[in-house]
Amino acid sequence: MNNILLDEIFKNKDEILDIFEKYGAENVKLIGSVSRREEKTNSDIDFVAKLKCNGILTDLQAHTDLIKELSLFFDRKVEVAPYEQIQEQYPRALKLGVELKR
Known part of the structure; x- marks a missing residue:
């Protein structure tokens, strides 16, 4: 399978970050299968952000x-976890996450 979703996220990162900023979220990271280019067609997209x-x-x-x-933007399930929760419970995932910034 051609895992291009991460490339699409980087291509559209300004628009994605605009959505996060609209709701007061910052310090956005992508974690999970998409960040590792291991997503399947039914994979959700996992973000971490300071909410x-x-x-x-x-x-x-x-x-x-x-x-x-975000789910409407991507036309797939999206999860956004609070930064503090992931930092406490899954520090390795946070360390390996892909940061989105302008």
């Missing part, structure tokens, strides 16, 4: 809307 907060809690509405808009 917008209301006080000490993540703004759940912004998080939900971010996932919906």
Whole structure:
């Protein structure tokens, strides 16, 4: 299989980062099978980002809307995990992640 999704993400990174910024998310990384070029046609896209907060809690509405808009953009399932959660539970995945920046 030709794993070109990562190339497409880099090609469209400004538009993707605009979506993240619209919802107050920053420090975006791609993790999982797409970042390793091992995705299948039904693979989801896994992102990690520092998410917008209301006080000490993540703004759940912004998080939900971010996932919906990214899923529509990619026409596939997208997950966005809070940076702090992945840093604590899966530090290796975070270390091996692919950073998206302008």
